[in-house]
Amino acid sequence: MSDVQNTIVITGIVIIVIGGLSLISGIITLISKVFSNDIKEIQHQAAKLAMKGVTDEISGALGNASFLVKELNSMIATSRGIGVVLICTGAILIVGGLIILTRLVS
Numbered sequence: 001m002s003d004v005q006n007t008i009v010i011t012g013i014v015i016i017v018i019g020g021l022s023l024i025s026g027i028i029t030l031i032s033k034v035f036s037n038d039i040k041e042i043q044h045q046a047a048k049l050a051m052k053g054v055t056d057e058i059s060g061a062l063g064n065a066s067f068l069v070k071e072l073n074s075m076i077a078t079s080r081g082i083g084v085v086l087i088c089t090g091a092i093l094i095v096g097g098l099i100i101l102t103r104l105v106s
Helices: 003-034 037-055 059-105
Strands: none
Touching: 003 059
16 A cells, blocks of 8 residues: 555544544533433422422512523533534544545445
């Protein structure tokens, strides 16, 4: 094999490895945010705050609990979006690396 072919093979392998790392990190991002204990604790505390606002007729506590839940959902949606982008980028890189390697063989 010539130096150009070696370079193309190394480039294809590196692209596949980077794509794999991106894919794995996207999956980990999606899974870790869903099962995070901090998020569950915040949801639990927001529910308690909302109940206190309803029973004590404190509209400020109820409004704060509503805002907290809204922001928590926004945070989860943002992390979900980051995970999906990482997964899509990883898949595209893997396919691109495979195309580079298969064109070299043909």
